[in-house]
Amino acid sequence: MSETSKKIVYSVCSMCTVRCPIEVEVQNGAVKHIWGNPHVLGGRYLCPRGAAGKAFVNDSERLQGPMIRDGERGSGKWRKTSWDEALDYVADKLKKVIETYGPESVILGDRGGPFTDMQKAFIKAIGSPNYFNHNGACSNSVHNAHNGLTGHRRNTVSYDWKNCKYAVLYGRNILESLGTKEAKDFIDGLERGMKFAFFDIRWNYTAAKADSFHILNPGSDYAVNLGIIYTLINENLHDTEFVNRWVLGFDELVKFITPYTPEWAEKESGVPAREIIRIAHEMAEARPSVILHPGWMTAWTENDYYFRRSIYMIYALLGGYEAKGGLIFDKNEVEAGYKPLKKFVDIVPKVDKKRFDGVGWKYKHLSPDYGLAQMVPYAVLNEDPYPVKAFINYRFDPLSAFPDPEAYKEGLKKLDLLVTIDVNYSHTGWVSDIILPESTYLERTDPVIAKSGSKPALWIRRQAVEPRFDTKPKWWILKQLADRLGVGQYFPHNTVEEIISFQLQDMGLKLEDFDEKGIVSLSKDEIIWDRQDGLKFKTPSKKIEFLSSMLENSGIPSFPAYQSPKEPPEGFFRFTTGKIAIHTQGTSLNNPYLNEIQFENTLWINTQEAKKLGINTGDTIEVSSFGVVQTIKAYVTDYIHPKVVYTLHGYGREIPLQSRAFKKGMRDNTLMKGLLKVAVGGNCPMTDCFVKVRKLS
Numbered sequence: 001m002s003e004t005s006k007k008i009v010y011s012v013c014s015m016c017t018v019r020c021p022i023e024v025e026v027q028n029g030a031v032k033h034i035w036g037n038p039h040v041l042g043g044r045y046l047c048p049r050g051a052a053g054k055a056f057v058n059d060s061e062r063l064q065g066p067m068i069r070d071g072e073r074g075s076g077k078w079r080k081t082s083w084d085e086a087l088d089y090v091a092d093k094l095k096k097v098i099e100t101y102g103p104e105s106v107i108l109g110d111r112g113g114p115f116t117d118m119q120k121a122f123i124k125a126i127g128s129p130n131y132f133n134h135n136g137a138c139s140n141s142v143h144n145a146h147n148g149l150t151g152h153r154r155n156t157v158s159y160d161w162k163n164c165k166y167a168v169l170y171g172r173n174i175l176e177s178l179g180t181k182e183a184k185d186f187i188d189g190l191e192r193g194m195k196f197a198f199f200d201i202r203w204n205y206t207a208a209k210a211d212s213f214h215i216l217n218p219g220s221d222y223a224v225n226l227g228i229i230y231t232l233i234n235e236n237l238h239d240t241e242f243v244n245r246w247v248l249g250f251d252e253l254v255k256f257i258t259p260y261t262p263e264w265a266e267k268e269s270g271v272p273a274r275e276i277i278r279i280a281h282e283m284a285e286a287r288p289s290v291i292l293h294p295g296w297m298t299a300w301t302e303n304d305y306y307f308r309r310s311i312y313m314i315y316a317l318l319g320g321y322e323a324k325g326g327l328i329f330d331k332n333e334v335e336a337g338y339k340p341l342k343k344f345v346d347i348v349p350k351v352d353k354k355r356f357d358g359v360g361w362k363y364k365h366l367s368p369d370y371g372l373a374q375m376v377p378y379a380v381l382n383e384d385p386y387p388v389k390a391f392i393n394y395r396f397d398p399l400s401a402f403p404d405p406e407a408y409k410e411g412l413k414k415l416d417l418l419v420t421i422d423v424n425y426s427h428t429g430w431v432s433d434i435i436l437p438e439s440t441y442l443e444r445t446d447p448v449i450a451k452s453g454s455k456p457a458l459w460i461r462r463q464a465v466e467p468r469f470d471t472k473p474k475w476w477i478l479k480q481l482a483d484r485l486g487v488g489q490y491f492p493h494n495t496v497e498e499i500i501s502f503q504l505q506d507m508g509l510k511l512e513d514f515d516e517k518g519i520v521s522l523s524k525d526e527i528i529w530d531r532q533d534g535l536k537f538k539t540p541s542k543k544i545e546f547l548s549s550m551l552e553n554s555g556i557p558s559f560p561a562y563q564s565p566k567e568p569p570e571g572f573f574r575f576t577t578g579k580i581a582i583h584t585q586g587t588s589l590n591n592p593y594l595n596e597i598q599f600e601n602t603l604w605i606n607t608q609e610a611k612k613l614g615i616n617t618g619d620t621i622e623v624s625s626f627g628v629v630q631t632i633k634a635y636v637t638d639y640i641h642p643k644v645v646y647t648l649h650g651y652g653r654e655i656p657l658q659s660r661a662f663k664k665g666m667r668d669n670t671l672m673k674g675l676l677k678v679a680v681g682g683n684c685p686m687t688d689c690f691v692k693v694r695k696l697s
Contacts, residue, residue, distance in 0.1 A: 010037055010518020012461040014423075014441035015049040015056070016584040017113055018179035021518055022050060024442065024464040031057055031442060031465055036180055039517040045180050048582050052593040053442060057468065061590055061658055062424050063437035065470035073413050074431040076656060083472065083480075089434060091484035093417040094126070097389045098485075103127030104353045105387050109134070109373055110394040114449040115461075115474075118491075119394050121344035122478045125487040129351045130388075132371025137401045141681025142294045144366050145308035148550045149316075151538025153369065156330050158453055159291045161185035163325035166286035167196045168279065170221045170311075172293040175206045177579035195286070197279050199224060199271070201576060202604060202646055203639030212275065218574045218644050218687070219300065219565025220269035222307035225314065226562065227265030227276040228283070230257050232317050237284035239319030246535060247316050249547025249558065256559040268564060287318035289325025297579070301688055303563055305681025316544045322529050329529060329536070330452035336522035339506040341450045341458065348490050356388050358678075364554040366682040373398055374676050374684050377411025390417040394474070395438070399427035400586045400650060403672030403684050421477060424587060425655045437471040444473040445496045448503050451519070454526040460500070460514045475499060556680065568643055572690040573609075575625070577649040577668050586650030589661035600665035601648040602635040605693065610636040615695045623666065625691045626673035632666035634695075645693060 009024040013034075021037035023044065031054045035044035056062065066086035071077030081089075097105055108123040110116060112133035123131050135143060143154045161167075162185060174186050190196060190209055198210035199221055207213045216224065232238045233254055243250050262273035262280075283290050294311045298304060320326035334340050357375035359366045366372070376398065379388040391412070399405040399412075405427065412418055412431055420429035421436045429435050438444075446461040479491040493499045500511050513520050529535055539545045548558045568574050579585065580598070588594050603623060605615060615621055617636045622629055623645070632647065640646060652667025672689045679685045 009462055009464040010039075010514065011441065011464060012446075012459055013046075013050045013053060014461070015053050015588060017111060019113065020046065020050060020180050021459060022046065022053075023518070026464050029465060037518050040519060041181050041184070043184075045184055047178060047180050048594065048597070049584055049588055050180070052588070052591050055591055055593040056588075057440050057442045057465065059590070059592060061660070062440070063422065063435060063469070063471065065437060067435045069433045073418075073433070074409070076430065078435075083470070086434060086436060087477075087480045087484060090417070090419055090436070091481055093433075094390055094481075094485060097416055098126065101387045101389050104130060104356065106130065106390040106392065107132070107356055107376065107388055108392040108394065109371075109376070109396045109398070111396050112370065114451070114459075115446055117343045117345055117447065118475055118478050119392075121348050121490060122482060123392070124345060124348045124351055125482060125490045126485055127351055127353075129353045129368075130356050130371075131368075132357060132373050134373060134396055134398070134401055135370040136373045136678075136682060137299050137398075137403070137684050137686065139296060139298050140366070140370055140372075141300075141304040141679065141683040142298045142308040143370055144681050145305050146294070146312055147367055148365060148545070148548045149309060149312050149539075150544055152329070153367065154294060156452070157321075157327045158330055159293065160289075160323075160325050160328050161189045161291065163289055164189050164194050164291045165289040165325055166283055167194060167290070168283070168292045169196070169198050169206065170293070170295060170307075171200045172295050173200075173204050173206045173578060174293065175209065176204060176581050177296060178581050195282060197282075201641045201644045203637075204578075212279070214271045214275065215639070215641050216269045216271050217565070218576070218641060222303065222310055223260070223265045223268035223562065224271055224276060225307065225310035226257065226260035227262040227269075227273070228280045228314060229253070229310065229317065230260050230265075231262060231277050231280035232284060232314070233257060235280075237280060238317040239287060242288075242319035242321075242531070243317060245532070246321070246537070246543050248539075248541045248543040248545045252559060253313065253546045260562065268562075283314070283318060286325075288320045288323035290315075290318050290320055291326060299683040299686045301565055302679045302685045303565075304679060304683055304685065306560065308681065312544075313546060316546075319531075321544075322531050322535055328454050331454060331456050331523070331527040332452045333450050333456055333458070333507065333522050335527055336456045338508075338522055341448060342503045342506060344490060354385055356385065359682075363678065363682065365550045365556060370682065372678055372682055374402055374678060377408050377676070380411040380414050389415060391415055391419070393418065393420045393422075393428055393432065395422055397426035397428045397586070399431070400669065403669055403675035403686055403689070405669055407673075407676055421474065423471075424590075425658055426587075427654065430655050436477055437469065438477070439467045439471040439473050443467040443471065445500075446473070447475065447496070447499050454528065455524075456522045456527070458509070458514075458520040458522065460511075460518065462514070462518070566688055568690040572692055573605075573645040574643055574687060575623075575668070575671060575689040575691045576644055576646045576687050578646065580648060583648070583650065586653055586661075589650060589653055589664070590658040592660065595660040599660065601632065601651040601668075603632045603666070603693070604635050604637055604640045604646040606640050606642040606644075607636055607638045609642050610634065613693060613695055615693070620696050622694050622696055623671065623691050625671040625689060628670050628673060630666040630668075630671060631696065645691065
């Protein structure tokens with residue numbers, strides 16, 4: 001085999017939402033191996049999902065060509081079609097909806113992340129304000145909490161693990177629900193001597209690395225933080241200089257915190273007061289080099305928003321913003337001395353119309369960057385504030401991600417048009433009118449993204465192999481639809497190379513600049529703002545607003561009285577879910593490599609509670625809530641709170657064409673009846689779900 005048949009392609013993984021930079025070895029036109037990009041990661045590190053991208057691109061059970069529904073929604077009856085017919089079908093349906101109900105009756109949802117420019121531009125170009133993503137079932141509360149305090153979203157700051165002296169995680173299982181670089185940096189920090197406290201409702205691999213680990217009462221993380229804040233303030237352990245310079249509302253916090261002593265927090269959380277006090281003191285000794293991770297999947301309880309706010313308040317009390325070993329504001333290409341990367345969304349005229357989900361008018365304190373995907377079925381069924389008739393669903397599966405999928409499905413069935421664009425089958429795709437298959441990330445080149453950070457850079461996902469099936473890249477699909485809908489002037493480019501040239505034209509860069517390392521670094525040194533005068537908070541006061549103008553102007557208190565988490569009824573357990581390093585929720589369960597490693601989930605249950613129910617590890621058990629019943633195998637352990645049961649999210653796939661994952665394990669979100677709603681942070685309170693468990697005879 002000749003050496004000329006080999007090549008290395010630098011790209012960006014898409015096996016999960018972290019999107020690690022990768023190095024793809026291609027031989028004779030096929031993917032031979034995938035590693036992490038050593039120029040970015042400092043080595044060829046990659047998680048199991050990233051390595052399994054090879055199996056995904058070769059999988060015959062992924063989408064292979066456009067399909068139009070040929071039966072009732074959800075019947076699984078499909079007719080294969082050409083791209084021309086498929087695109088004409090979608091465009092004709094959209095034209096009819098727009099002409100009859102207005103362009104705002106069309107909504108577009110996706111998974112979020114850095115590659116969203118073109119779909120945001122597309123929905124804006126047709127005249128609709130209705131872009132949203134999956135964060136209502138994920139991280140809305142933490143995004144909106146940070147936004148209300150600082151004017152910044154969660155993902156506008158980075159964690160300086162390399163210099164951190166003390167870390168606190170709340171249910172953030174950083175070594176299993178992982179990003180490769182962050183997990184490595186975290187382990188490096190521990191080996192360097194970083195101290196680490198961990199709070200969760202169960203033991204996991206991350207807990208095994210902690211200096212102190214506490215199984216707390218479910219939903220009581222906020223109480224622990226209030227006890228920490230009380231200690232920092234009343235023992236004068238906080239950074240008074242930073243607080244005086246950058247915090248608005250400190251006096252109001254002092255009044256609010258008075259009753260929330262560590263002793264009170266112990267009664268609420270089960271964490272001893274002496275431990276809360278000790279952790280507060282250790283934080284103060286390490287400040288400002290402290291990281292309190294606000295979490296990934298943060299759609300927990302009704303009051304989750306205030307818990308996430310408390311995390312960022314502690315950062316402020318410790319002076320942890322723009323601090324070595326703490327939170328560092330991400331810097332963009334402009335701050336590195338370049339003109340901005342051009343975006344399609346910026347050239348489309350502003351749409352001045354009310355959003356379908358209430359963001360900006362009903363929910364004034366919530367960000368339109370994420371929206372409220374949980375409002376889709378209500379908007380469709382109630383036609384409030386106007387009819388929603390068409391949903392363009394890009395790489396998003398609300399029927400897998402959100403609570404109460406049957407209720408969600410009822411709304412989707414009333415749409416005039418449901419379009420799914422994806423690389424894989426999904427539960428939402430299965431009830432769509434048409435599926436447009438996107439080429440996998442190894443089969444396409446995507447537009448450039450600006451990767452903000454202390455050292456900003458440009459990243460690109462580049463095609464490694466030719467598409468195996470009749471699939472197309474997203475940019476091409478959206479351009480074809482735009483042309484058919486009469487808004488093609490906003491998408492004039494005919495190749496992805498032309499798109500990239502357009503993006504880079506003001507920066508003095510070109511596509512070839514990515515050849516050597518897969519990225520283009522924009523700054524040799526870290527860009528750090530001056531902590532005395534240079535911090536750029538985007539609130540009206542230009543400070544960290546403990547007393548939040550955003551909340552107060554919306555009639556929402558900044559400091560409501562603490563409310564204890566809901567208790568499960570007698571004979572019930574609080575139902576919680578999580579992730580592992582092997583799978584990306586349901587999206588990777590049918591991957592041939594990953595499915596072989598773990599093909600089903602189990603239900604963790606406390607040893608003493610299991611004994612009462614006669615349950616042993618491996619028993620088949622029934623889990624029920626509000627008439628919904630699922631079966632699963634039990635895993636009995638001492639290392640979970642007695643009032644909680646836990647399982648991995650995303651299993652129990654109900655799509656027959658995914659034969660490896662079909663009906664394997666339990667589909668967790670079906671049990672979350674009645675939780676398809678908007679909590680104060682914009683999140684669904686997904687762990688306010690209580691289930692009954694019994695052994696099957």
